[in-house]
Amino acid sequence: MRQALADSLARAAQHNNKVLLLTGDHGYALFDDFRRLFPSRYLNAGVAEQNMVGMAAGLARAGYFPIVYGLSAFIPIRVLEQIKLDVCHSNLPVIFLGDGAGLVYSTLGTSHQSTEDIAATRALANLAVYSPADRFEMSAVLDLALSRRNPTYIRIGKCDLGEVHSTALTLANNDIPxxxxxxxxxxxxxxxxxxxxxxxxxxxxxxxxxxxxxxxxxxxxxxxxxxxxxxxxxxxxxxxxxxxxxxxxxxxxxxxxxxxxxxxxxxxxxxxxxxxxxxxxxxxxxxxxxxxxxxxxxxx
Amino acid sequence: MHPTFDTKKLRRTILDMAYAGSGVHIACAFSIVEIMATLYREHLRFPNGDPDAATRDYLVLSKGHGVMAQYACMRELGWLPDEAFSNYLSDGSALKGLPDSRLPGTEVDSGSLGHGFSIGVGLAMGAKLSMTDQKTYVIVGDGEINEGPIWEGCLFASHHQLHNFMVIIDENGFQAMGKTNEILALNSIQSKFESFGFDTLSIDGHDEIAISQAIHQLQKNRSKSPKALIAQTIKGKGVSFMAHNNIWHYTRLNSDTHAKAITELSGDSQ
Known part of the structure; x- marks a missing residue:
């Protein structure tokens, strides 16, 4: 599933030269391909999530398509107000990737566990909320988010459980497989x-x-x-x-x-x-x- | 008619709209009138006069509480009709008491503080990536820089050498509940921004010539550093009973105070 994400990100950047990848100093190996292929479009914003989301809004206003990566405990929870006000209110094309959702960081405790993110994001107007189950859904929701060009939160939970679909799928905006x-x-x-x-x-x-x-x-x-x-x-x-x-x-x-x-x-x-x-x-x-x-x- | 951005007239517009809408934050707007007037008159570039032009310079009013000063300038530019002012804050008013980015010429939704700075950093980063010569100006309040994201954004702007980014700090010495140095002392704002790698200047924020010269001087500098202009201002500047009087952060005008203030601001500035 993570490989599907990495592949989809690189593919998205290939197709659209306005796609940028922002991370709050997370996702070490996940972005190797992206960094190698598009070094100038990869921005490590440092351990500064609030500024990162504000900047993503500014970059979107300047014509870019930022994809903001972080752990789900921080993106969206720590920066919920920035997502609401800076991004959703103006319906800007920014995709948020919240990794490790649920109980994934089982040894690290509450700071890294994230079991309230869907509730928090569902209530934000203009924000689409996706929660893929396997690599096929991961690719499909990212493609959907890229095509819609609206604020989107993609929740990435435990990702090594295997597949639930047998083949690749395309998700329209309203599918329930x-x-x-x-x-x-x-x-x-x-x-x-x-x-x-x-x-x-x-x-x-x-x-x-x-x-x-x-x-x-x-x-x-x-x-x-x-x-x-x-x-x-x-x-x-x-x-x-x-x-x-x-x-x-x-x-x-x-x-x-x-x-x-x-x-x-x-x-x-x-x-x-x-x-x-x-x-x-x-x-x-x-x-x-x-x-x-x-x-x-x-x-x- | 070519807009002059006469500061007495701008202040009268602010008083009239605040009176019409029973609005607050008059003193917050008064401290940035000269900064706004100078930026709109001499520095901001809007191709074809279009506030949404893709290659415009960006003015980010991070200190949203001063929004009436921006509205007054937009009126001079012909971007807003007179009715928007006479109907200010009435039912269905498009102009809100704090900035709404859906209004052309308004880059950010502000009022919740510490947001516009980061958005401005993003705008400046976007211009750098696109290799345009667009400039980003962000106005923050001295109270506002209590907010953490401001300093996160400083680190980023400095690290990425965003020389097209300028923050103007409205140092009026007050925040909502009192004096900044009594609530959360900032000490030297200039040395703080310098320590973050900004080129800085400090000027009288009500001297339009000094403001303009300082902006030119900072931009002429070939350094790759972001810029910080510290504007020493007076909260409530322009009306004797409002100046240095923090109750005009919240106080609404009545017919008497409105008339007195308008009288003090009659005529032109020149």
């Missing part, structure tokens, strides 16, 4: 790193599975259509149960078609201890055994 099609009363709706788990548990519970790489703008009509048989919906995300994918689906269904929903995610708390990624998933009840138990309780 179906990964397990069934006329089932149970729908699993997942995003990012949790899509893989949704697929792993789908057969056991006879559920259909849909990935949501495009959190915003969300295609409500399509969602209501693909879940028209659903009596129970389960959302899965490596993010707080507040304000993220689960919150969004609950908002929609409560308005349009009240449905029983189980929101699986981080339950409004920080991690207590550190350890492996698997350890932290277990700590938050997001490992496959814990999720299976929650599903059994909910689905009966």
């Amino acid at each position: 179906t990964l397990r099609e069934r006329d089932s009363p149970i729908s699993f709706i997942a995003t990012g790193s949790m899509v893989k788990m949704a697929i792993a548990l789908a057969d056991e519970f006879g559920a259909s599975v849909h990935s949501v790489p495009i959190i915003k703008p969300f295609n409500k009509e399509l969602f209501l259509k693909i879940t028209s048989h659903s009596q129970k919906i389960v959302t899965l995300e490596e993010h707080s149960v507040y304000g993220g994918l689960g919150g969004m689906i609950a908002e929609l269904m409560s308005e349009k078609r009240p449905t029983n929903i189980l929101r699986i995610g981080v339950d409004d708390r920080f991690s207590h201890n550190c350890g492996s990624y698997q350890y932290l998933l277990e700590d938050h009840g997001l490992d496959i055994e814990s999720v299976r138990m929650k599903l059994r309780r909910f689905l009966g």
